[in-house]
Amino acid sequence: MTATGIGAAVPRKEDKRFITGAGHYTDDMNRPGQAYAYFVRSPYAHAWVKGIDARSALAVDGVLSVLTGENLAADSIGGLPAGWAITSKDGSPMVTPPHPCLAQGKVRYVGDPVAVVIAETQKAARDGGDALSVDYEILDAVTETGQAQTASVRVHDEAPRNTAFEWEIGDKAATDAAFAAAKHVTTIDIVNNRLVPNAIEPRAALGEFDPGTDSFTLYTTSQNPHVARLVMSAFLNIAPEHKLRVIAPDVGGGFGSKIYVYPEETVCVWASRKVGRPVKWTAERSESFLSDAHGRDHITHAELALDERGKFLGFRVKTVANLGGYASLFATGVPTYLYATLLSGQYDIPAIHAEVDAVYTNTTPVDAYRGAGRPEATFVIERIVEVAAREMGVDPATLRKRNFVKKFPHQTPVIMLYDAGDYGASLAKAMELIDYKGFAKRRRKSAKNGKLRGIGFSTYIEACGIAPSQAVGSLGAGVGLWESAEVRVNPTGNVEVLTGSHSHGQGHETTFAQLVSDRLGIPIDQVEIVHGDTDKVQFGMGTYGSRSGAVGMSAIDRALDKVIDKAKKVASHLMEADPGDIEFKEGSFTVAGTDKSMAWAEVSLNAYTAHGISTAELEPGLKEGAFYDPTNFTFPAGCHICEVEIDEDTGVTEIVDYVAVDDFGTVINPMIVEGQVHGGVAQGVGQALIENAVYDESGQLVSGSYMDYGMPRADDLPSFRLGFTMTECPSNPLGIKGCGEAGAIAAPAAVINAITDALGHEDISMPATPQKVWQAVRSHRFAEAAE
Amino acid sequence: MPTVAMTVNAKSVSGEVETRTLLVEFVRDQLRLTGTHVGCDTSQCGACVVHVDGRAVKSCTMLAVQCDGASVTTIEGLAANGELHPMQAAFREHHGLQCGFCTPGMIMSAVDIVNRLGVPSEETIREELEGNICRCTGYHNIVKAIGAGARVMNGGT
Ligand code: FES
Ligand code: FES
Numbered sequence: 051m052t053a054t055g056i057g058a059a060v061p062r063k064e065d066k067r068f069i070t071g072a073g074h075y076t077d078d079m080n081r082p083g084q085a086y087a088y089f090v091r092s093p094y095a096h097a098w099v100k101g102i103d104a105r106s107a108l109a110v111d112g113v114l115s116v117l118t119g120e121n122l123a124a125d126s127i128g129g130l131p132a133g134w135a136i137t138s139k140d141g142s143p144m145v146t147p148p149h150p151c152l153a154q155g156k157v158r159y160v161g162d163p164v165a166v167v168i169a170e171t172q173k174a175a176r177d178g179g180d181a182l183s184v185d186y187e188i189l190d191a192v193t194e195t196g197q198a199q200t201a202s203v204r205v206h207d208e209a210p211r212n213t214a215f216e217w218e219i220g221d222k223a224a225t226d227a228a229f230a231a232a233k234h235v236t237t238i239d240i241v242n243n244r245l246v247p248n249a250i251e252p253r254a255a256l257g258e259f260d261p262g263t264d265s266f267t268l269y270t271t272s273q274n275p276h277v278a279r280l281v282m283s284a285f286l287n288i289a290p291e292h293k294l295r296v297i298a299p300d301v302g303g304g305f306g307s308k309i310y311v312y313p314e315e316t317v318c319v320w321a322s323r324k325v326g327r328p329v330k331w332t333a334e335r336s337e338s339f340l341s342d343a344h345g346r347d348h349i350t351h352a353e354l355a356l357d358e359r360g361k362f363l364g365f366r367v368k369t370v371a372n373l374g375g376y377a378s379l380f381a382t383g384v385p386t387y388l389y390a391t392l393l394s395g396q397y398d399i400p401a402i403h404a405e406v407d408a409v410y411t412n413t414t415p416v417d418a419y420r421g422a423g424r425p426e427a428t429f430v431i432e433r434i435v436e437v438a439a440r441e442m443g444v445d446p447a448t449l450r451k452r453n454f455v456k457k458f459p460h461q462t463p464v465i466m467l468y469d470a471g472d473y474g475a476s477l478a479k480a481m482e483l484i485d486y487k488g489f490a491k492r493r494r495k496s497a498k499n500g501k502l503r504g505i506g507f508s509t510y511i512e513a514c515g516i517a518p519s520q521a522v523g524s525l526g527a528g529v530g531l532w533e534s535a536e537v538r539v540n541p542t543g544n545v546e547v548l549t550g551s552h553s554h555g556q557g558h559e560t561t562f563a564q565l566v567s568d569r570l571g572i573p574i575d576q577v578e579i580v581h582g583d584t585d586k587v588q589f590g591m592g593t594y595g596s597r598s599g600a601v602g603m604s605a606i607d608r609a610l611d612k613v614i615d616k617a618k619k620v621a622s623h624l625m626e627a628d629p630g631d632i633e634f635k636e637g638s639f640t641v642a643g644t645d646k647s648m649a650w651a652e653v654s655l656n657a658y659t660a661h662g663i664s665t666a667e668l669e670p671g672l673k674e675g676a677f678y679d680p681t682n683f684t685f686p687a688g689c690h691i692c693e694v695e696i697d698e699d700t701g702v703t704e705i706v707d708y709v710a711v712d713d714f715g716t717v718i719n720p721m722i723v724e725g726q727v728h729g730g731v732a733q734g735v736g737q738a739l740i741e742n743a744v745y746d747e748s749g750q751l752v753s754g755s756y757m758d759y760g761m762p763r764a765d766d767l768p769s770f771r772l773g774f775t776m777t778e779c780p781s782n783p784l785g786i787k788g789c790g791e792a793g794a795i796a797a798p799a800a801v802i803n804a805i806t807d808a809l810g811h812e813d814i815s816m817p818a819t820p821q822k823v824w825q826a827v828r829s830h831r832f833a834e835a836a837e
Numbered sequence: 838m839p840t841v842a843m844t845v846n847a848k849s850v851s852g853e854v855e856t857r858t859l860l861v862e863f864v865r866d867q868l869r870l871t872g873t874h875v876g877c878d879t880s881q882c883g884a885c886v887v888h889v890d891g892r893a894v895k896s897c898t899m900l901a902v903q904c905d906g907a908s909v910t911t912i913e914g915l916a917a918n919g920e921l922h923p924m925q926a927a928f929r930e931h932h933g934l935q936c937g938f939c940t941p942g943m944i945m946s947a948v949d950i951v952n953r954l955g956v957p958s959e960e961t962i963r964e965e966l967e968g969n970i971c972r973c974t975g976y977h978n979i980v981k982a983i984g985a986g987a988r989v990m991n992g993g994t
Binding site: 061062064065066067068069070071072073074075077078080173248249250251252300301302303305332334335336554555556557721722724725728729730731732733755756757761762763764765767769770793 | 855857865869870871872873874875876877878879881882884911912913915916921925928929930932934935936937938939940941944959960962963964966967969970971972973974975976977978979980
């Protein structure tokens with residue numbers, strides 16, 4: 051390992067600009083003559099828009115224009131697509147009604163954009179928005195996931211019972227047979243609470259039209275600018291792809307919420323042509339709460355069949371997933387192929403049958419949020435396994451070990467082919483780290499201090515680097531899921547890498563450069579990573595689903611193979627040797643068995659001067675690209691154990707210890723990987739303890755600000771203790787599995803399993819706030835006293 | 838419109854503002870110092886923290902006119918003569934940032950915490966960060982970085 055190569059904890063290259071205030075986020079961008087957009091949003095969850103009177107808004111000083119859904123329709127600007135086609139179990143296609151960027155006829159959630167006011171200043175735009183008069187006919191609303199299918203309210207006329215699809219996976223008959231043979235059946239009913247992603251940088255967009263070339267530029271807070279451009283071209287009819295440049299500069303966190311194409315950036319691009327000025331919009335946080343796609347929101351009934359020894363025989367799951375008011379870009383893929391395919395967990399379960407109904411409600415659309423489906427799956431399986439262990443009187447670690455998948459590859463009954471792993475190893479390491487043996491003693495000590503202590507496991511698995519493209523295509527995905535890379539070697543030997551991945555906190559500028567440094571033997575400051583601009587990078591799929599290491603870096607690795615190959619040929623011309631005799635190591639080319647050698651920069655310079663190469667045989671230059679499509683998903687897995695102490699008097703849960711042992715395959719930069727685990731676990735703990743998006747009956751988002759929504763603060767969280775195990779991933783050349791989502795996937799089950807262990811009963815839902823925990827302590831005490 | 842004059846990062850600046858203009862808007866939009874960020878509209882997130890007359894202030898909660906005559910330091914003014922402030926260096930060294938959006942406010946708050954409290958304990962650091970939200974790091978490395986920065990600011994290594 052070199053000081054800046056694979057495996058080294060190199061400080062990040064990108065930090066310099068961020069710690070000095072020199073980053074360039076979308077809202078930091080300004081264009082000459084720019085105007086400002088303010089979106090007027092529905093204050094009602096469900097209503098007919100009877101009329102919009104723009105006169106008083108247009109009378110406000112500085113207001114340039116008021117645009118509505120009618121203007122969009124007149125310009126043939128399309129609606130936002132649902133990008134993953136799901137087929138119901140009766141064979142019918144999913145129901146995804148139109149989703150216009152500005153309301154046409156009806157509004158379907160509080161925050162649904164109705165009109166945009168464009169003005170000289172941000173304040174004038176806002177004043178204009180306040181003055182706009184919109185006439186609504188208010189309708190009853192349905193917000194609860196569990197009530198959507200029986201409510202008299204119809205969110206979309208096209209969707210009876212407010213149902214988008216009723217989907218299933220697995221073998222029903224085999225599962226029924228497994229239950230018939232079971233000695234024990236464990237049943238749980240759980241809610242996976244709705245979350246607001248809350249990237250700290252609010253979404254923003256700046257659109258500009260160049261009438262001389264008929265082309266648009268959009269700066270936007272996107273995790274995948276090429277996909278945004280594709281959607282805007284192919285579905286929204288904003289501009290042809292070659293006339294639209296999308297730039298996602300520094301982006302302040304995404305967690306999924308910046309994957310999708312939203313109404314606001316679409317409208318800014320379109321409006322820039324209409325008003326003949328660049329148009330800028332930056333969300334206020336209250337708008338982010340209402341308009342960023344939310345996450346999770348499932349209710350689930352699950353049953354696990356076991357034999358007398360606790361061996362799992364079958365697993366049956368019924369989930370209702372809330373899509374919100376419209377089907378967002380990847381929303382339909384999340385509760386299906388990203389969720390139910392992971393229900394086998396780390397276990398060998400012979401039969402699984404899962405049914406998922408997706409429903410519309412009068413709430414903000416729900417889409418992928420850190421983990422996307424996999425946290426929901428992990429919560430179901432890890433809760434039911436823990437409950438089963440308690441019911442059968444078996445140690446939860448023992449029950450898990452008894453059922454772990456031990457032979458690889460392993461085909462689950464729900465599509466996935468697990469390629470490599472050692473689940474026993476991460477469990478053992480985590481138990482050792484947390485001193486599981488000493489827990490009973492610690493519990494007694496807590497009891498002496500009047501505290502309830504509990505310990506909870508979560509042995510999670512996830513599927514990352516969603517692939518290969520053919521496979522996901524056959525499952526309904528609207529895009530391929532490969533990644534691209536281009537390696538440009540400059541004459542002086544430094545290197546630019548253009549990648550289709552996008553960094554918004556993950557540190558790609560460092561880790562990707564480490565790979566290049568490792569392979570070419572040049573220092574990392576000689577490597578520049580270029581991303582986030584459709585004019586520079588030809589195409590790319592962006593960053594989500596922990597795919598950038600496994601897929602994005604593999605593409606770079608492939609391109610580097612080609613570059614090294616070409617450079618060897620150049621060297622062979624220069625040193626008059628056979629290309630097969632050229633060896634390349636640590637930045638220098640040697641002719642095997644001789645002392646002839648050339649440095650990297652000499653070869654790169656000669657590739658461009660081309661004086662010493664016969665160009666009839668070999669082209670000058672040194673630049674190669676690759677499109678990499680993996681052979682399989684990757685399967686990061688591990689074991690998180692949480693230990694809590696509950697104050698019976700206040701209901702406050704303190705996380706007294708949290709251990710995470712993860713197997714991410716090859717780790718490029720352990721410092722960055724640990725940071726990803728910290729952040730993921732914090733979001734998972736947030737979900738378990740305090741975060742919750744709450745709607746009242748009329749459809750108002752009650753938790754719509756940082757005063758009302760439980761954003762984890764520093765004093766809500768402990769320090770975490772991390773460990774790693776490693777099995778190499780066989781499905782990509784670097785052996786990487788991915789690390790971005792593990793924490794958010796594993797943590798909720800570990801925390802709730804610890805709390806229920808402390809309480810001595812299963813009766814608590816997320817978030818386990820002090821009030822709920824206090825009640826849970828009391829209610830059971832009274833119940834016991836009454837017995 | 839009133840005119841305000843103040844010292845920002847050791848430079849005298851002045852400008853016309855509306856009375857409702859916030860300090861953060863003046864700094865970002867008029868002075869084009871975009872290192873100070875806006876992450877919320879309820880004064881909770883702390884992405885906007887700057888120093889006004891040596892004390893940490895959420896620049897979204899102060900009007901520009903209130904700062905007339907004041908001395909303001911933003912993240913851009915923290916490094917002296919091209920040398921990173923020890924707290925900036927500590928954030929880099931301990932990976933106290935990911936997306937970087939909360940970072941300017943975090944660092945400005947951290948410097949203020951250390952100015953007031955010397956070398957605080959982990960628990961104190963966590964309590965003191967109540968007004969700064971980070972969604973990326975889980976705070977683990979921020980807390981570590983502030984502890985390390987505090988030691989250096991107080992003459993340690
Ligand atoms: S922007 Fe000032 S506290 Fe959030
Ligand atoms: S580093 Fe992204 S919000 Fe703190």
